[in-house]
Every structure is written in structure tokens, then in C-alpha cells.
Amino acid sequence: MDSRQSELASALVEHIEIGVIILDSELRIQYWNSFISQRSGKALEQAQQQPLTHIFPEADTPCLNEMLALTREHGERACPEGREKPYLIQLPFDISGEYAPLMLQNTLLFPFKSSEGQSLFGLLLYDSTDFTRNNKQLDATLHALSSKQFEQEQLIKKLEKANAQLMQSEKLAAIGQLAAGVAHEINNPIGYVFSNLRTLASYVHDLLRIIDRVDSAANLDELRQLKRSLEYDYIRSDVEALIGESEDGIERVKKIITALKDFSHFEEDEFRLADLHRGLDTTLKVVNNELKYKAEVIKEYGQLPAVECMPSQINQVMMNLLVNAAHAIEQFGRITLRSGHENGWAWLEVEDSGQGIAPHLLNRIYEPFFTTKPVGKGTGLGLSLSYNIVRKHSGRIEVFSTLGQGTRFRVWLPIQQPTQPQAQTQAQEDIARYE
Ligand SMILES: Nc1ncnc2c1ncn2[C@@H]1O[C@H](COP(=O)(O)OP(=O)(O)O)[C@@H](O)[C@H]1O
Ligand SMILES: [Mg+2]
Missing domain, CATH: 1.10.287 (Helix Hairpins)
Incomplete structure (x- = not known):
């Protein structure tokens, strides 16, 4: 560094709003900048060659020792958490000499060598009051957010x-x-x-x-x-x-x-192997009264292996589809039941020759309470319930509809339930989607 450069550097050090103290390897004060003089009210001349902790007894803390140990051991800077230790060195005055204790400090201690090869420490102090205040605001906001989140969780539970x-x-x-x-x-x-x-x-x-x-x-x-x-x-x-x-x-x-x-068996809640055709026949008998005046029921069953499911819940799904099919038929029509399986999946299908579903309503039919039926006839919950049941089975529902011609619902169920619980699979899907 030529003299011009060191002149500039010293001028800078005298003007920055950061306290700079240079210590020798025994922590004796060699130099500090005017920030320290102004804020501490102490004169550098009297402090020079004095141990730091004589001039600033408050700095004689385990914290300083820790910083020192770290710096000596690893030759690296150390910086205690400003928020826990409000200050290392008390600097009670502000720039104009008014009493305004600068209490919140971040400190930085680092070793360096002088141009003559002397081992020295640099100690930097800067005011972290604003930073801490902002942090506090952030903390408060975070806290508010987390209580909001708690409220939302409660709401979701409700x-x-x-x-x-x-x-x-x-x-x-x-x-x-x-x-x-x-x-x-x-x-x-x-x-x-x-x-x-x-x-x-x-x-x-x-x-x-x-x-x-x-x-x-x-x-x-x-x-x-x-x-x-x-x-x-x-x-x-x-x-x-x-x-x-x-x-x-x-x-x-x-x-x-x-x-x-x-x-x-409404309360039954266990997966077991079941004959879906048998379940469907049972369900048909039970809703026969709803169907017989509205439609001829045609069975076109295919081959089905035993399917791992909660049979009474699948019955409930099929009942909802059958009743909807009957409702969709104005005078007298046809309801066709089909089944089959492919690639580890079984499916059941209910097709009606009813009025069909308008395309713009197709993506709303699974919404709870969505109904196009008059009060008293529709609750709008049948398909939403069915959707939940099928999802619990890791299955899916497909719908094909032509206005004025009819609708076909197909329920797909895995023949064997996946070994992972459904919730986990769903979570993984979600993660995959965000990746
Ligand atoms: N087979 C079908 N044909 C025509 N519309 C249907 C059929 N199944 C369902 N929908 C439509 O989906 C809506 C929601 O069905 P759902 O959830 O069972 O409730 P709800 O039967 O009580 O109205 C029905 O109101 C109807 O508009
Ligand atoms: Mg219904």
C-alpha cells in the first residue's frame, strides 16, 4: 500500500459508523477509531497499551473468551449472537455526545498481521439496534402468522x-x-x-x-x-x-x-377381498324400488377377480350411481351395468339413457352440495361421498356424458390396495407436482 492509499484507508476508518479497535496478541489496545472515542467518551491516548478489559471491564465476559478461543484456534472471525448478549463494550454516547447508549452490538473479532509481521486482532463493533428492532418486528409478524396458521388449522379441523x-x-x-x-x-x-x-x-x-x-x-x-x-x-x-x-x-x-x-354393514371399515358382482346385485335388490319404474336394468358383467375393498362402502358408491341414473331418466329408459378388469385394476360401470350432464357442469358434480335437483330430492352429497370413498380406495371415477343421450360413470379400483397408505401416496404426488 502506498502512503496515499493508507491515508485514504485511515480517513475512511475515522469516518465509518463502525467501531474499530486493534489489539495486540495479549489483547492490549493499540488503536481505536474516532467512533469508539466519541461513543465511549474515553481517549485513545490513555487507553493505548492497556488491556482491553481494563479499559472496558464490562467486556471481561465468557463471551469474549469464547470469541478469542475460536479466533485463536481456527484463525477465523467470531461473532456472538447480538441478540442474546446486548453489548460487548459499553458505548453510552451518540455522535454529538448526548447520552444514547448503543446497547445492541454485533461484534467481529479476527486475527491479522501487521506489515512488520506482528500478530494483531481486529475488533469491529457495529450498532445492531435497528437490525434487532426489525428482527423483533419480523418475530412479531411470524408470531402473528403462526397464530393465524393455528386458527386456520382449527378451522380446517372444524x-x-x-x-x-x-x-x-x-x-x-x-x-x-x-x-x-x-x-x-x-x-x-x-x-x-x-x-x-x-x-x-x-x-x-x-x-x-x-x-x-x-x-x-x-x-x-x-x-x-x-x-x-x-x-x-x-x-x-x-x-x-x-x-x-x-x-x-x-x-x-x-x-x-x-x-x-x-x-x-355401514360401520364396517376394513379392506377385504370381495366379489364386486355380488355387491352390485345386492345393491340392485335394495334400490330396485327406485329403479323398476324408471328403467330396464341390463347386466353386461365381465370377468372380475376378488377385489380388495371395503365392500359396504363400494355398495354405497354403486347405490349413489344407480339412484342418480334413475333420477336422470325422465320417463322410462335403460340402465346398463358393466364390469371388467385390466392391468391390476377392476372397474364397474353404470350407464343410463337419461338427460345427460351439461359439459360446463361436469367438473362440478363432485362438489359437496352441488345438485340440479329440486329441494327435497337432491342433497348434492352423493357423488362427493362416492368420490371420497373411491379415493380412499386409491381408485378413481370417470364420467362420460352426452346431453340428451345419457351418462356413463366408471369406477376404477385397484384389485390390490397399494402397500403405502393413501395419504402418503398423495403427499408424494403433491411433492412430485411441485418439483
Ligand atoms: N347419471 C346422471 N345423469 C345426469 N346428471 C347426473 C347424473 N349423476 C349425477 N348427476 C348430476 O350431478 C349432480 C350431483 O349428484 P349427487 O352428488 O349425487 O347429488 P344429488 O343426486 O343429490 O343431486 C346431480 O344433481 C346431477 O345434476
Ligand atoms: Mg345423488
């Missing part, structure tokens, strides 16, 4: 709870619908079994009269006449028909009840 309740109420609505359907379905056979019973009772009454007469009748002719007058031949032929019919009726009721039992 939403999840409300959602679960909604799903529950949709299940209840489905059960209500089911109960109504089943009542209707059972009412008919029970009705005629009951009326048959009454006819049979009157027949039995007549038959008993004939048999009772056996003991008191004077002759066979009298008995024959009674038989004729009570139309015994007709009773005889009708009794068989009545019993046969009643048996059929009871059989139907029995079937419906078995189907209901199969269907209604």
Missing part, C-alpha cells in the same frame, strides 16, 4: 368435522331412502300374504264346518250337499294357489332382508 357430519347425514339420507324403498318393496308381498291368510282363514272355517258335520250328519247326502254349497272344489284348488303365492311372497321378503343385511 371443516373436516362438518364434512364428516355431512357425510354422515348423507348416509342417513341414503338409509332413509333405502328404508322407504324397502318398506314399499316389502309392503306389496306382505299385503297379499296377509289377504291370502284371510281367505285361507275363511276356507279353513268352511272346511271345519264340513268336518264338524261328519259327526252329526244323518246321512252322506247331507254332507255332500254341504260340501257343494260351500264350493269345496273351488276351495281345494284355490288353497294350493294361495299357499304357493304366499310362499313366494315370503320368499321375496326374505331375499330383501338378506340383501339389506349384506348391504348395511
Whole structure:
């Protein structure tokens, strides 16, 4: 460095708003700049060659020793956390000599050698009050943010709870619908079994009269006449028909009840291997009442292996699709059920010849509460519930619709559930998307 350069450097050091102290290897003060003189109120001349901690006893702290040790050991600068240790050296005055303690400091200690090869330390002090104040503001903002986040988490929890309740109420609505359907379905056979019973009772009454007469009748002719007058031949032929019919009726009721039992394991929440065709047939029986006046049901089942699923939940999905299909048909139409599998996936399909879905509504149908049906008929939760169930199965739902012609829903389910839990897979998908 030529003299011009060192002149410039010294001028700079005298003017910067940073305290500069030069110490020898024993930490004796060699030099400090005017920033230190002004702020400490001490004169450099009196401090020169004095140990730093004599002039600034407050600096005699474990912190200084630590910095020193680090600097000596690694030959590198050390910088204690300004926020925890408010100051190393007390500098109580501001630039105009007013009392304004500069209490928050960042400190930097580093070794260097003079041009003569003397080992020295540079100690830099600078005011970190603003920085700390900003930090504090940042901290406050962060704190506010994190409490906001907490609020949001609470809100999300509430939403999840409300959602679960909604799903529950949709299940209840489905059960209500089911109960109504089943009542209707059972009412008919029970009705005629009951009326048959009454006819049979009157027949039995007549038959008993004939048999009772056996003991008191004077002759066979009298008995024959009674038989004729009570139309015994007709009773005889009708009794068989009545019993046969009643048996059929009871059989139907029995079937419906078995189907209901199969269907209604609503609480069941475990994956197991299931025959999807059987589930679909059961579901069909249960919603038969909704379908039979609206559509001819055509089954075009393919081959299906046993599929790992929660069968009652898949039944619920198929029930929603079937009921929607029936609702979409205005007069009388067709509902076709298909199935198949490929590459480890099984699918079930419900196609209707109903009114179809307008293209601009297609991406809204899975929204909770989205319904185009009049109040009382639609809850708008059926497809949203179904979507959640299928997602829980790591599956997906496809929909194809042509306005005025019909709609086809296809549910894809993995034949075997992936070994990773669904949540994790989803998280990985999300990560992959952001990468
Ligand atoms: N098979 C279908 N044909 C026509 N529209 C359908 C069909 N399935 C669903 N939708 C439409 O999707 C909406 C939402 O269905 P969903 O969630 O089951 O609720 P909801 O049946 O109570 O209205 C229905 O209101 C209807 O507009
Ligand atoms: Mg519905």
C-alpha cells in the first residue's frame, strides 16, 4: 500500500459508523477509531497499551473468551449472537455526545498481521439496534402468522368435522331412502300374504264346518250337499294357489332382508377381498324400488377377480350411481351395468339413457352440495361421498356424458390396495407436482 492509499484507508476508518479497535496478541489496545472515542467518551491516548478489559471491564465476559478461543484456534472471525448478549463494550454516547447508549452490538473479532509481521486482532463493533428492532418486528409478524396458521388449522379441523357430519347425514339420507324403498318393496308381498291368510282363514272355517258335520250328519247326502254349497272344489284348488303365492311372497321378503343385511354393514371399515358382482346385485335388490319404474336394468358383467375393498362402502358408491341414473331418466329408459378388469385394476360401470350432464357442469358434480335437483330430492352429497370413498380406495371415477343421450360413470379400483397408505401416496404426488 502506498502512503496515499493508507491515508485514504485511515480517513475512511475515522469516518465509518463502525467501531474499530486493534489489539495486540495479549489483547492490549493499540488503536481505536474516532467512533469508539466519541461513543465511549474515553481517549485513545490513555487507553493505548492497556488491556482491553481494563479499559472496558464490562467486556471481561465468557463471551469474549469464547470469541478469542475460536479466533485463536481456527484463525477465523467470531461473532456472538447480538441478540442474546446486548453489548460487548459499553458505548453510552451518540455522535454529538448526548447520552444514547448503543446497547445492541454485533461484534467481529479476527486475527491479522501487521506489515512488520506482528500478530494483531481486529475488533469491529457495529450498532445492531435497528437490525434487532426489525428482527423483533419480523418475530412479531411470524408470531402473528403462526397464530393465524393455528386458527386456520382449527378451522380446517372444524371443516373436516362438518364434512364428516355431512357425510354422515348423507348416509342417513341414503338409509332413509333405502328404508322407504324397502318398506314399499316389502309392503306389496306382505299385503297379499296377509289377504291370502284371510281367505285361507275363511276356507279353513268352511272346511271345519264340513268336518264338524261328519259327526252329526244323518246321512252322506247331507254332507255332500254341504260340501257343494260351500264350493269345496273351488276351495281345494284355490288353497294350493294361495299357499304357493304366499310362499313366494315370503320368499321375496326374505331375499330383501338378506340383501339389506349384506348391504348395511355401514360401520364396517376394513379392506377385504370381495366379489364386486355380488355387491352390485345386492345393491340392485335394495334400490330396485327406485329403479323398476324408471328403467330396464341390463347386466353386461365381465370377468372380475376378488377385489380388495371395503365392500359396504363400494355398495354405497354403486347405490349413489344407480339412484342418480334413475333420477336422470325422465320417463322410462335403460340402465346398463358393466364390469371388467385390466392391468391390476377392476372397474364397474353404470350407464343410463337419461338427460345427460351439461359439459360446463361436469367438473362440478363432485362438489359437496352441488345438485340440479329440486329441494327435497337432491342433497348434492352423493357423488362427493362416492368420490371420497373411491379415493380412499386409491381408485378413481370417470364420467362420460352426452346431453340428451345419457351418462356413463366408471369406477376404477385397484384389485390390490397399494402397500403405502393413501395419504402418503398423495403427499408424494403433491411433492412430485411441485418439483
Ligand atoms: N347419471 C346422471 N345423469 C345426469 N346428471 C347426473 C347424473 N349423476 C349425477 N348427476 C348430476 O350431478 C349432480 C350431483 O349428484 P349427487 O352428488 O349425487 O347429488 P344429488 O343426486 O343429490 O343431486 C346431480 O344433481 C346431477 O345434476
Ligand atoms: Mg345423488
